[in-house]
Amino acid sequence: METTDFDWLNGNWASNLEFLPSDSPRAGTAAEADSQAGERVDQTGSELVLPLLRLSGWEADKQYDKNNPVCIHYDFRWKISQRENIRARHICSNTDPDLVLAPSDFWKVNFEARLETLLQDEDKFPGDTYTCEETIIEISIERSRQRGLSKRYPKLEINWQEVDEHLEGLGDLFSKRRKIIFGIEFVYKEVTGDSTTAKGKKKKKSATEAQKQQRAANAGLWSRLYELHRCRSKHCKQGPHCLPDERGNHRKLLPAQLEEIVYYIKANMEEGETEETVKVDIEIPPHILRNILDNSRKRKADNSPDCRHCKVHVSETIPSEDSGDVEGDRHAKLEEYCNWGLTQVDSERWRNALQIANQVAMDQFLELNTILQHPKVVxxxxxxxxxxxxxxxQFVSNIKKFLREEK
Incomplete structure (x- = not known):
């Protein structure tokens, strides 16, 4: 058996090998080179600007992964409203999440036809004809108040080039995992006209017209009840609506109690009576009266400074000649005042804020006399x-100016 020769291990073999410690200049140079290369890769990736996908490059069957994106992704939030009087009422809305196709192309291949189908829904649009008054577009970016877009376009005349270019300019933000939301609202209005009907046939009222008439009737009933119980005492702290007893003590009427009175009146209307003609000066039912008295006692027990019963002089129960009562239909006068207020400003931002105040006044059945006598409450x-x-x-302070100009 041959003997293995290990003599090659002897000698200065180790001197031919060079081990570099971690603090060696040459080792540091190599490590720095690797680190800088990695930083360049990361930096390049963070500055990557993704494009907006157009129809020519879009593959309908392809699954586009937003976690490994090749283009901009965004959520498409749409809303349809119907303008009635002052404000627009919400009809329907939804969100198409994680879209990649440019908004203008998505409109052409998908949403324009969907919008037409939605307008045919008689439950949502019971009238005969509707027209789009304006289209509102809002583009927002998650965790950022800058670089958004807010535009209003007449009817459906959308400047899609402007919209697409703005969205495409957000590619760098989407690359940083910022969520982009594209919002679009279509504001429609029912087209009404004096269309002729066949002789001897009565024109059928649309559901919208019937609802409007019912709301007007309800508003008339509420307005008369408010007027009946409106407190005219200068020293009363219970208002704006009170129930004086035979000794002149005022009991505060809460909105829920007024609502109970309205329901009672409606439930006990006789044949032929309507909300506009039914008598509102009725004897308060015992169960409602008990509720009013219990609430008054509770307020007194709580020792609230404004809950003490106030005496009313007989002369104060009758409005004075210079009380400045606004004559005419309460609802019509309020609507005139609301529209007049909108004409006093040019700023779209102020007009939007005034429209909110106008709608609150309508919804709460406020009328100008009540506002004049109780401006702080309103x-x-x-x-x-x-x-x-x-x-x-402004809303409670400008009524007198409106009345002066009206004269």
Whole structure:
């Protein structure tokens, strides 16, 4: 058996091998080179600007992964509203998440036809004809208040080039994982006209017209009830609506109690009576009266400074000749005042805020006499219902100017 020769291990073999410690200049240079290369890769990736996908490069069957994107992704939030009087009422809305196709192309191949189909839904649009008044587009970026877009276009005349270019300019933000939301609202209005009908046939009322008439009738009933129980005492702190007893003590009427009275009146209407003609000066039912008295006692027990019963002089129960009562239909006068207020400003931002105040006044069945006599109560109510304080103060302060100009 041959003996293995290990003599090659002897000698200075180790001197031919060079081990570099970690603090060696040459080792540091190599490590720095690797680190800088990695930083260049990361930097290049973070500055990558993704494009907006157009129809020519879009593959309908392809699954586009937003976690490994090759183009901009965005959420498409749409809304359809119907304008009635002052504000637009929400009809329907939804979101198409994670779209990649440019908005103009998505409109052509998908949403334009969907919009036409939605307008044929008789439950949502019971009228005969509707027309688009304006289209509102809002583009927003998650965790950023800058570089958004807010545009209003007449009818459906959208400047799609402007919209696409703005969205494409957000590619760098999407590369940083910022979510992009594309919002579009279509504001429609029912087309009404004096269309002729066949002789001897009565024109059928649309559901919208019937609803409007019912709301007007309800508003008339509420307005008369408000007027009946509106407190005219200068020293009363219970208002704006009270129930004086035979001794002149005022009991505060809460909105829920007024609502119970309205329901009672409606439930006991006789044949032939309507909300516009039914008598509102009725004897308060015992169960409602008990509720009013219990609430009054509770307020007194809580020792609230404004809950003490106030005496009313007989002369104060009758409005004075210079009380400045606004004559005419309460609802019509309020609507005239709301529209007049909108004509006093040019700023779109102010007009939007005024429209909120106008809608609150309509929804709460306020009328000009009540506002004139209880401006602080009305202003506080509006502020509570999200009306900007400055707008609320304008709303209650400009009535006299409106009445002077009307004369």
């Amino acid at each position: 202003a506080d109510l509006m502020i509570k219902l999200k009306v900007p304080p400055g707008i609320a103060l």
